[in-house]
Amino acid sequence: MSLSRLLAGFVRQHWPAYAAAAAMLTGVALISIWIPRQIGAMIDGLAAHTLDAHGLMKQLGLLLLLGVGNYLLRARWRMTLYAVAYQLGVQLRTRFYARLTRQGPAFYQNQSTGDLMALATNDIDAIEMTAGEAMLAGFDGALTLVTVLGIMMLGVDWRLACIALLPFPLMGWAFWHISNHIHTASADSLKRFAALNGHVQETLSGVRTLRALGLEQRSAKQFSELAAHAQKASLSAQVWEAAYEPAVGLTLTAATGLTLGLGGYLVWQGELTIGALTSFSMYLGQLIWPMFAAGWVLSLIERGRAAYARLQPMLDAPLAIADQGKIEQAPKGDLLLDGVTYAYPGQAANVHALHDIRLRLKPGQTLGLVGATGSGKSTLLRVLLRQLTPQRGHVQWGSHALSDYTLRTLRSAISWVPQESFLFSASIADNIALAKPGATRAEIEHAAALAAIHDDILLFPQGYDTEVGEKGIALSGGQRQRVAIARALLANNALLLLDDALSAVDTGTETRILEHLEALRVAGHQTGADRSAIIASHRLSAVVHADQIIVLRDGRIVETGNHAELLLLDGWYASQWRYQQLEASIEAS
Numbered sequence: 029m030s031l032s033r034l035l036a037g038f039v040r041q042h043w044p045a046y047a048a049a050a051a052m053l054t055g056v057a058l059i060s061i062w063i064p065r066q067i068g069a070m071i072d073g074l075a076a077h078t079l080d081a082h083g084l085m086k087q088l089g090l091l092l093l094l095g096v097g098n099y100l101l102r103a104r105w106r107m108t109l110y111a112v113a114y115q116l117g118v119q120l121r122t123r124f125y126a127r128l129t130r131q132g133p134a135f136y137q138n139q140s141t142g143d144l145m146a147l148a149t150n151d152i153d154a155i156e157m158t159a160g161e162a163m164l165a166g167f168d169g170a171l172t173l174v175t176v177l178g179i180m181m182l183g184v185d186w187r188l189a190c191i192a193l194l195p196f197p198l199m200g201w202a203f204w205h206i207s208n209h210i211h212t213a214s215a216d217s218l219k220r221f222a223a224l225n226g227h228v229q230e231t232l233s234g235v236r237t238l239r240a241l242g243l244e245q246r247s248a249k250q251f252s253e254l255a256a257h258a259q260k261a262s263l264s265a266q267v268w269e270a271a272y273e274p275a276v277g278l279t280l281t282a283a284t285g286l287t288l289g290l291g292g293y294l295v296w297q298g299e300l301t302i303g304a305l306t307s308f309s310m311y312l313g314q315l316i317w318p319m320f321a322a323g324w325v326l327s328l329i330e331r332g333r334a335a336y337a338r339l340q341p342m343l344d345a346p347l348a349i350a351d352q353g354k355i356e357q358a359p360k361g362d363l364l365l366d367g368v369t370y371a372y373p374g375q376a377a378n379v380h381a382l383h384d385i386r387l388r389l390k391p392g393q394t395l396g397l398v399g400a401t402g403s404g405k406s407t408l409l410r411v412l413l414r415q416l417t418p419q420r421g422h423v424q425w426g427s428h429a430l431s432d433y434t435l436r437t438l439r440s441a442i443s444w445v446p447q448e449s450f451l452f453s454a455s456i457a458d459n460i461a462l463a464k465p466g467a468t469r470a471e472i473e474h475a476a477a478l479a480a481i482h483d484d485i486l487l488f489p490q491g492y493d494t495e496v497g498e499k500g501i502a503l504s505g506g507q508r509q510r511v512a513i514a515r516a517l518l519a520n521n522a523l524l525l526l527d528d529a530l531s532a533v534d535t536g537t538e539t540r541i542l543e544h545l546e547a548l549r550v551a552g553h554q555t556g557a558d559r560s561a562i563i564a565s566h567r568l569s570a571v572v573h574a575d576q577i578i579v580l581r582d583g584r585i586v587e588t589g590n591h592a593e594l595l596l597l598d599g600w601y602a603s604q605w606r607y608q609q610l611e612a613s614i615e616a617s
């Protein structure tokens with residue numbers, strides 16, 4: 029969809045406001061053409077001694093009234109138009125945000141956060157201005173142009189009007205040329221601003237690493253380079269915008285010269301009064317605004333078009349994960365992976381993050397997922413979350429394929445604790461309750477106790493009400509992980525996925541959490557609500573009690589069994605187990 033179609037649709041949707049604004053503008057235009065006529069008639073009346081002092085006062089009073097009316101209508105129609113234009117910004121931002129929240133990791137892998145933030149702010153501002161500022165100036169300018177030209181032609185002298193219009197085609201050519209340059213410069217300027225935004229976002233996210241590595245100066249230098257590029261790009265757009273003014277000035281000077289020449293001759297010949305020539309000159313002066321408006325509108329439109337050309341692909345980008353499933357009942361039954369194969373975009377043809385994965389997890393069972401770094405553990409969990417769609421193979425939960433469930437159903441059946449747990453700028457209690465809006469404080473505290481974080485929370489300044497995240501206190505990695513686990517346990521979903529989520533807690537705490545998980549599993553089984561878990565971990569102690577453990581290497585299952593069986597197998601698992609036991613005993617001594 030082009031920007032013009034977007035605007036046309038928006039205007040149709042909000043036509044009452046636009047119609048009201050147009051009606052007020054018409055009033056403004058009528059008053060504006062009335063005033064010079066009135067002044068011209070007054071001059072002629074004074075010159076012919078037909079206007080006495082009383083009549084003059086009356087005419088001046090009328091002029092004052094018209095001026096005030098003009099001001100009020102102008103203010104009101106601006107407000108009406110801006111109020112409606114801001115709604116376009118809200119609509120676009122809401123659409124953009126909704127799209128972003130539905131996109132999957134594959135989409136974000138190709139986008140920079142800074143660029144997306146710039147689109148949501150700067151670019152949408154530019155588009156919003158086309159629905160407000162540009163419409164305002166466009167309407168106003170066009171109406172003024174038509175009425176002024178009409179009155180010049182029909183109300184004063186058509187010969188003067190024709191001669192005055194002679195330089196205008198040249199101005200049209202200059203405008204076309206300038207607006208092309210403004211489009212290119214605006215596109216560049218928006219891109220540069222996005223790059224600057226991206227740098228700030230990345231620097232702020234990694235400010236500690238930056239400081240630790242002593243890279244502040246290098247980062248500041250990069251920032252000032254990007255800022256200089258952004259400044260240069262927006263200056264270039266401004267320079268081209270400034271070129272409208274001389275074009276308007278030259279055109280009007282030429283038009284005034286031509287009309288004064290012909291007008292003087294006509295007055296000399298007695299075919300035109302001085303009052304009429306004065307009115308004509310005033311009308312010519314009134315053309316300054318439509319000319320400037322045209323330049324202003326063109327530059328706003330070009331900026332809006334450049335911004336929409338950046339935004340539209342994001343709005344129309346296909347969802348990385350198709351949500352075409354229909355089933356809304358919670359999945360029940362075995363989770364089955366049959367020949368699941370997945371390669372990330374850009375991976376070499378013979379390299380797979382997952383290759384021919386086959387496994388079955390019964391309700392209530394726990395599966396351990398181990399393997400060296402990069403072996404595919406997280407990828408497997410992301411396939412189950414439907415963040416990634418396998419290129420080959422089949423995933424089934426209960427009697428349906430995973431893709432037959434709606435994403436909402438699936439995600440509300442799974443609790444996932446990722447490797448890097450994220451806390452929002454809110455209290456600890458609110459962060460835990462995210463998984464279950466409306467959870468009572470007792471439920472939150474119970475979940476925190478299961479995640480072995482309750483006692484830590486009580487030590488914080490305001491306990492559960494302590495603010496965390498960007499605006500609050502910083503939690504240690506282990507504390508963050510446990511808050512995230514509490515969040516997942518509060519949801520109490522059928523399947524719990526822990527992606528190395530105990531890596532930052534000590535082994536004692538890890539054991540306590542695992543015992544709690546086991547107790548939950550037993551309690552779930554007794555009440556007929558079986559809870560399964562998949563625990564991906566580097567530390568084998570996290571999966572010792574799992575019903576089934578699989579060892580991944582380069583995306584393939586290379587060993588499978590329970591802890592005892594894998595020790596007997598004497599493969600990677602057994603040697604890793606011995607190594608980690610030795611390491612633990614050295615640490616303990």
Ligand SMILES: Nc1ncnc2c1ncn2[C@@H]1O[C@H](COP(=O)(O)OP(=O)(O)OP(=O)(O)O)[C@@H](O)[C@H]1O
Nearest residue numbers: 137372373381399400401402403404405406407408
């Ligand atoms: N977004 C991605 N794009 C391209 N390749 C990726 C991406 N994410 C992971 N990979 C690759 O896929 C393979 C499996 O990665 P994965 O994160 O699943 O491993 P892992 O076993 O969870 O590793 P770790 O234990 O270090 O977290 C690795 O070779 C990794 O480099």
